[in-house]
Amino acid sequence: MLKVPHTTGYLSEHFADDAFGTLVGYERRGGYAALRKVLAEVPPADVIETVKASGLQGRGGAGFSTGMKWSFMPKGDEKPKYLVCNADESEPGSFKDRILMERGPHQLLEGILIAAWATGAAKTFIYVRGEYKEPADQVERAVAEAYAKGYLGARVMKRDFRHDVVVQRGAGAYICGEETGLLESLEGKKGQPRKKQPFPAQYGAFGMPTTVNNVETFCHVPHILARGVEWFRSSGTEKSPGNTIFGVSGHVQRPGLFELPLGTRLDEIVFEHAGGPPPGRKVKGVIPGGMSMPILPAHQLDVPMANEFLRERKTMLGTGGVMVMDDRTCMVRAACVISWFFRDESCGQCTQCREGTGWMNKIVERIERGAGEPRDLEILLDVAAKMEGQTICAFSDAAAWPIQGLLRHFRGDFERHVAERKCPFPECFEL
């Protein structure tokens, strides 16, 4: 089945065209014109200023200003500088980067090359999660085409600008999506995150100054340089400009990808674009941005999908992975699945995370079995609070937040399990 977003915009409008994945087909659609223009007329510092002014925020989960991140790279050539493309998309509910690589690998490469020009990076490592064989194959094929055409290598587009791209395949570890876990993995080690500081811009891949950006983030860049800051800011909100590709999964009639402006309301995404829940069902809760982000209950879906609005509801845009649960769903069972995942994927470096993820899972499974005690709810919240802000990376926070969110909005589900000593949701998915 061809995986094309149900609604498209500038990122995905040509994804139905098979030729768009090839260099010739990409150029036919105007591809590589932005790079050509940048190399001819825009000095690196001006590219960074343009991306800063565009307000582009990283699309990998944290939402940091891309232009700012680039500006942290040291100037000068004493040390080689690197870019890393984080293509380790592993956040449950997220599947946009996969399609961006499969259907538009040259759009990604053009964004990378413009970023390399701006930051003075000599080389880019694209780290693709190991399970993404097809996307990695597509990117490798595009890289080979770009070398053959002279868009990569010693003289990019015959300019005095060298850039090389290396594609590395991961081997199955969620933590390698964390940028310093990724850097460790790239260096041939266990993917255990590093302490910050130093930040990657000072000490990144192989000890050199490095900028790490998500796949989608790079893909916006050629459009910003081609059409300008004003055009980019005409979509999205003032603080969160541009489009993004939302992935909608779970209990909806039309799951899949939807390219839409940031700030599109969550209820519009769920009910209009994704067709709402199956006939006769009601939405119970929606995780708005990948599994690490706290859930919102049905009556709070009237929120624009941008961090400045989602934060007011104690959640975040994350990776834009929208997970819909209807009224059959047991939120304790959801907590079992979520906590098991984080327990399994904790890299084990930090005690709070290694032990905390295990305890949270043990307690929610006990509650689900009907063996929970009233005080278990307080223990859960206590463990979650102790996991926040205490560890080398944000994984521990990401494990605590969804459990806190479920208890904030669906405490009644937990209490019924304890009181009735069984799961009161017979129609829920089996564990």
Next chain:
Amino acid sequence: MVISDETRARIDAEIAKYPRPRGGLLPALHLVQAEHGFVSPELAKELAGIFELKPVDVMEVVSFYNMFFDRPQPRHHAYVCTNLPCALRGARTLLRQLESHLGVHSGEPTPDGRLVLGHEECLGACGYAPMMRVDGVYHEDLDLEQAKRILDSLE
């Protein structure tokens, strides 16, 4: 078990892409596993020699990642994604039904060594659930009959 000359040449080509040789270790493990099916202690020792590491340095990398194996594997791997987006669309029921179809528990190889059926964490197919990854290939929007046919067709 030894690394063939051809694989060795490909490993050297990978190492050359990185500022430090060890950057080539994950690519090398993928190559060795493609050749031998798993990374045995003797292969790890040979790799350690190439990368000027101790064998334990290689084995700790092997054991950290789900996709590297330190023991012989059945001929085929089939994984059903059972993370939340897939679970909401019946993936766990599908896995249980496939277990009973094959007469094995998840994670246990079939007695004839043909296949291991297991579960995997989110594979980035959330909008196309339930799904299975079989020998690296994604099969999406599955129902039980399709999934059984796919497993039964593996030799």
